[in-house]
Amino acid sequence: MDTTYFNDSNLESRFTLANSYKDINPQKNALEVVVNVSNINSGFFFPLNEKLPGSYFWQVYPQQIKIAWTENSREIIVTWISYNNLTGRLAYRKSYCIECSIPSEWIFIRSNVSEYDFGDNFSNIQYIHSVRISELNEDCVYEYLVGLYSFWSELFIIKGKTPNYIHKTVYNKTEEPVKFTIIGDWGTGAQGQYTERLLEKDLDLRPVDGIIHLGDIAYDLDSNNGEVGDEFLRMIQPIAARFPYMTLPGNHEYFKNMTHYTNRFKMPRNNDNQGTGLFYSFNLGYAHFILINTEVYFRPKQLFGINTQDNWLVKDLKKANENREQVPWVFVFMHRPIYCSSIKDDCSSFADSLKNKLEDIFNEYSVDVVFQAHSHIYERTYPIYNGKEKSGLRSKHVYKSAEAPIYIVNGHAGSREGHDSLFKPKFETWHILGFEKDYGYGRLEVYNKTHMYYEEFSSEKGEIIDHFWTIKSKARYNI
Numbered sequence: 001m002d003t004t005y006f007n008d009s010n011l012e013s014r015f016t017l018a019n020s021y022k023d024i025n026p027q028k029n030a031l032e033v034v035v036n037v038s039n040i041n042s043g044f045f046f047p048l049n050e051k052l053p054g055s056y057f058w059q060v061y062p063q064q065i066k067i068a069w070t071e072n073s074r075e076i077i078v079t080w081i082s083y084n085n086l087t088g089r090l091a092y093r094k095s096y097c098i099e100c101s102i103p104s105e106w107i108f109i110r111s112n113v114s115e116y117d118f119g120d121n122f123s124n125i126q127y128i129h130s131v132r133i134s135e136l137n138e139d140c141v142y143e144y145l146v147g148l149y150s151f152w153s154e155l156f157i158i159k160g161k162t163p164n165y166i167h168k169t170v171y172n173k174t175e176e177p178v179k180f181t182i183i184g185d186w187g188t189g190a191q192g193q194y195t196e197r198l199l200e201k202d203l204d205l206r207p208v209d210g211i212i213h214l215g216d217i218a219y220d221l222d223s224n225n226g227e228v229g230d231e232f233l234r235m236i237q238p239i240a241a242r243f244p245y246m247t248l249p250g251n252h253e254y255f256k257n258m259t260h261y262t263n264r265f266k267m268p269r270n271n272d273n274q275g276t277g278l279f280y281s282f283n284l285g286y287a288h289f290i291l292i293n294t295e296v297y298f299r300p301k302q303l304f305g306i307n308t309q310d311n312w313l314v315k316d317l318k319k320a321n322e323n324r325e326q327v328p329w330v331f332v333f334m335h336r337p338i339y340c341s342s343i344k345d346d347c348s349s350f351a352d353s354l355k356n357k358l359e360d361i362f363n364e365y366s367v368d369v370v371f372q373a374h375s376h377i378y379e380r381t382y383p384i385y386n387g388k389e390k391s392g393l394r395s396k397h398v399y400k401s402a403e404a405p406i407y408i409v410n411g412h413a414g415s416r417e418g419h420d421s422l423f424k425p426k427f428e429t430w431h432i433l434g435f436e437k438d439y440g441y442g443r444l445e446v447y448n449k450t451h452m453y454y455e456e457f458s459s460e461k462g463e464i465i466d467h468f469w470t471i472k473s474k475a476r477y478n479i
């Protein structure tokens with residue numbers, strides 16, 4: 001059988017870079033160095049003489065590759081698409097572990113394939129491949145690639161760190177902060193591409209554990225017969241194939257009862273969300289992450305009734321609070337804002353409507369920070385409840401013992417709709433600061449049980465436009 005070996009043309013430069021990183025800081029973040037500049041020593045081969053039944057290259061070459069965490073601990077799901085219904089394959093192996101730097105053998109898994117027509121005016125049938133990689137070890141990084149017959153993707157390096165669904169435990173080996181990119185309202189076009197390039201380079205230098213996209217994806221996933229969604233997913237592949245890309249739906253995902261969204265993004269599924277992944281939660285390190293679907297409050301014919309999500313949300317928060325000693329931070333991520341200062345109705349009548357439904361829950365269960373989007377601005381509030389600022393802002397960039405949730409609007413990644421405007425010249429008293437002329441994204445870092453850090457990056461200016469620490473006490477929850 002004729003065989004060849006996987007050839008990484010950048011191998012030498014990546015190896016040099018990896019070593020230079022280790023020289024600078026040989027002890028710290030060893031896994032993170034490997035995630036981005038792995039000293040891959042090849043070893044992957046595939047048979048070249050497999051017969052490919054009459055297909056064009058574009059039909060079988062894997063594209064729109066991305067990964068996400070699932071409802072199971074120690075597991076990720078890898079998804080990609082092809083335009084041919086042949087069964088795909090994924091190959092993966094441990095490439096580096098803290099206690100063992102010798103790569104393991106390659107493991108091959110055949111893909112599950114489902115068909116969906118993303119077209120509207122005419123057909124855009126795609127074959128969605130998915131493979132779950134289980135039993136991941138948080139002390140290791142892995143490498144994987146996907147393919148159909150002899151057409152294989154490039155090779156991606158990923159962390160073995162995954163959510164823990166057992167509330168009574170936290171990661172005890174990993175002393176590194178939990179780190180996330182938070183991004184909202186991100187589409188294709190010049191602005192979206194510019195943000196993607198900067199984020200990609202940022203993540204090369206400062207990798208994260210995961211990415212949370214706060215809804216409004218591609219503008220829109222279904223536009224131009226689904227081709228805008230395809231273009232967006234190809235655009236984000238360099239990051240989404242390397243870092244778990246966790247999403248929630250916004251108003252731009254509503255087309256065909258969100259089926260474009262749910263077919264493209266396989267989020268954690270459970271009995272409460274009836275297998276759709278439209279709302280879910282997970283623990284990572286010292287933080288509990290809750291992602292909800294605010295469209296349920298604005299769409300009378302939504303897939304789920306309001307009560308379904310509300311009941312789950314309260315149940316989930318109660319469970320999180322029972323474990324607050326171990327996992328003290330609770331964050332909520334959602335698309336539409338409760339507090340924001342744009343001139344649109346989204347920050348007045350619609351925000352008030354949402355506030356009536358959710359604010360009491362967030363306050364009662366002592367949510368720390370609520371991350372919102374939808375308004376194409378960046379904005380940050382005082383700790384706030386019922387329109388009144390509560391104590392807990394020690395200085396402009398430090399919260400201490402906040403007595404109510406802090407609200408952030410982060411909906412300015414870049415889309416064809418451009419910027420929104422902030423109210424001028426007078427803001428509500430709970431407004432701390434905001435930016436209306438920047439495209440960008442945020443970075444969340446949870447350091448330990450008492451300290452978290454957040455910064456907002458402008459891809460327009462190429463600089464950090466806001467940052468803050470939150471230092472917490474036990475006073476706000478009953479433990």
Ligand SMILES: [Fe+2]
Pocket residue numbers: 216250251252335373374375
């Ligand atoms: Fe929106």
